[in-house]
Amino acid sequence: MSTRRTLYQFGYRRCPDQDRPSPARHPVVVVGAGPVGLCAAIDLAQRGVPVVLLDDADRIGEGSRGICYAKRTLEILDRLGVAQPCLEKGVTWKIGKVFQGNDLLYAFDLLPEGGHKMPAFINLQQYYLEHALVARAAEMPNLDLRWRNKVVGLSHRNEGVTLTVDTPDGPYDLEAEWVVAADGARSPLRGMLNLSFQGEVFEDRFLIADVKMKGDFPPERWFWFDPPFHEGHSALLHKQPDDVWRIDLQLGPHADAEAEQKPERVLPRLRQMLGHDSFSLEWVSVYRFQCRRLERFVHGRVMFAGDAAHQVSPFGARGANSGIQDAENLAWKLALVIKGAAPESLIDTYDLERSAAADENIGHSTRSTDFIAPRTAQELRFRNAALALARHASFAKRMVNSGRLSMPSTYETPLSTPDRDTWSGSLRLGAPLPDAPMRAQDGRPVWLLEALGGEETILHVPNGDSRPEGSRVLVIGEDLMDEHGHFAERFDATPGSTYLVRPDQHLAARWRQAAPDLVKRASLRLRGVDA
Amino acid sequence: MTALVSESRFPDPDRAYRALIDAHRGLSDQDSAALNSSLVLILANHIGDQGVLEEAIALAKQSLERSSPDRS
Known part of the structure; x- marks a missing residue:
């Protein structure tokens, strides 16, 4: 509907x-x-x-x-x-926030x-x-x-x-x-x-409803296992603009998709969850995931x-x-x-x-779905054991899986030049660069990722030698000022550190001290040219 | 990588076995199964090694095949 x-x-x-x-x-x-x-x-x-x-x-x-x-x-x-x-x-x-029953x-x-x-x-x-x-x-x-x-x-x-x-x-x-x-x-x-x-088809059906109402829930992702308003199943609540709330209710494997979308079925479920009926339905759909x-x-x-x-x-x-x-x-x-x-x-x-x-x-996504919708009695026992243990033992909290939220991939790819030096910091070879607040030469604040844009770029921390050569080079402390030290910390940067960045802002190569021929070869490599 | 230890490690294995039996005495099958599920998670986390866990699963599956000869 x-x-x-x-x-x-x-x-x-x-x-x-x-x-x-x-x-x-x-x-x-x-x-x-x-x-x-x-x-x-x-x-x-x-x-x-x-x-x-x-x-x-x-x-x-x-x-x-x-x-x-x-x-x-x-x-x-x-x-x-x-x-x-x-x-x-x-x-x-x-x-x-993850709840079981009424408890956080x-x-x-x-x-x-x-x-x-x-x-x-x-x-x-x-x-x-x-x-x-x-x-x-x-x-x-x-x-x-x-x-x-x-x-x-x-x-x-x-x-x-x-x-x-x-x-x-x-x-x-x-x-x-x-x-x-x-x-x-x-x-x-x-x-x-x-x-x-x-691939894999999951048997459980889920009701997804967008509801318009004035709610006083905070802008957070709330997930319930076995909530009092929807016993034995899971529920998810998310805030959207325009006073619209996304509600996601697990229906189980035997739910009738067509019947469940009818207002006479949907409205009582939502009333039970929200505790009132001053809401209107924007959109309803019943899904089975694949x-x-x-x-x-x-x-x-x-x-x-x-x-x-x-x-x-x-x-x-x-x-x-x-x-x-x-x-x-x-x-x-x-x-x-x-x-x-x-x-x-x-x-x-x-x-x-x-x-x-x-x-x-x-x-x-498969592992999350397995946890949210166990398929056998024993799977359910493991799930419930993890939930029960989560109240007493911290390891079990990390097993509770209500969805692991999207993070960018770190590519293991022939386009990367393997690290030869040792690095700490949050930057990873093959991963998108972490952002950092910087200042441009003219003093105007600029974010690192804005400054990078979509071009292959070399980021270089000066060490007294000449700038590295490349189609585009940004020198930290000259072109971009690392006022708050976020860049130095996240990139583990020291004098001489040089980073080669792909046009999609993923890191292709880095050196503590960059020899020109290494930089050149890495640049060819990130474009798939044999070097 | 550590390997699964399948040689005996308890100084007194009978007491360890008895502790497991005691834990289940008086429980319904359902509660026993729930208890075992918690135990498995706790012990798996204590081991904290994916390789060892997978070896343990393989060993347990092997014993499952042996203990059910009528399974086809």
Whole structure:
């Protein structure tokens, strides 16, 4: 059931490609204007690659869907120019609480330290994120977003793909050197290529309801095992903007999905949970979760991203977050390949790095689902034993799993140059850089990640020798002032420390003292060039 | 990496065994199973080594096969 009316409607417009005698050829066609496709398209366009973005619908706003956006995702959105409206509208949070029955078992803080531009998480209805992304896309002259353009055919050609696109004016063909398939969990493109999408299906059904009410719960993630208002099952409560609350109730394996969505079933459940009935239903859906993935994300010139490539259960907010991280991983690589600055094999590292990330996400999400929805009597005993022990023994708190919230992956990748020196601090090889508050040369405050942007960059701490050579070098203490010492601490920086940063802000290499030929080789290596 | 120790370690294994029996005396099967579940978690954490835990699971599974010859 969906009571929400469409929030944003966009118009179909006929485009010149539909009137050409032979198909137009584009470097990249992105299929699917959800968060993942929009991020991929914007990132590519920002990197100077002209993009066509196709979507079979012409509206957004049906259901809140993904609501939790993690710090790393916000950092990516910031680079794409859309974090600000999301932060302004979103509910910022970082505290999670886990209850059993009426009792608080423990609380966790997802970002206990300061000195980061982005918060641990915001909650925001997916349609607001999509709207901000669509607005950003509309500003970009080299991004051509076509609504009601539905891909109905795909064939591989030499060095490219031909797509058949259906529109209200009838079908037309398009040629693309590369296709990004971000067409969602049911991905029609996956079907067109006959690719299997395998994994684990969880039997338990969950009711997801968005409720509008004036509530006095704090902006925190509250999770209950066996709450008094929903005995024997689990429940989750999350705050969204506009006085909307996300409620997630476990229904068990035998629930009737259709019947459970009817107001006469939903409303009493919610009344029991909230203790009143001064609320209205925004959106209701009943889910059964799956954790599955494509075996490979790259098929010739077609690259799958987001839900089209992998699907996880929602405990941990790993769906949209990992999809947007896919988009960012792919965009810089594809841009370099299209510009001839990297070999085509660089795209294989998208498969490698994001497959590993998908496995990590599927692992976390599977383990969370196992804990939340035990399948056998003994699984339930273990679960209940862990919950009971958590009250007396700290080790058991760490076993209680109500969802492990999305963290960015640390890539073990051939693009990294292995460390030769010893490092402490929170920076990890292959991981995104931790942020830090800095000052620019002119004294204006700037965040480290803002200063980095989306270009390959060398960060260098001077030691009296000459600056290292690279396409872009930022010297700490000259270009960026580390006023509060956060950089030095997080990067374990000493005079001479040099860091090579990928265009996606992940660390590719670091040295205590950098010899020019080592830096040069590491830079080639991060672009997939044999050195 | 430490390996699972399968040689006897208690100075008095009979007393250790007896402690387990005592813990279960008078419990229903259901309570016994719950108690064992807590014990397993506590002891697994005390071991604190994924490799040893997995070896222990493998050994236990092996003994399960032997103790149920009629299982097909």
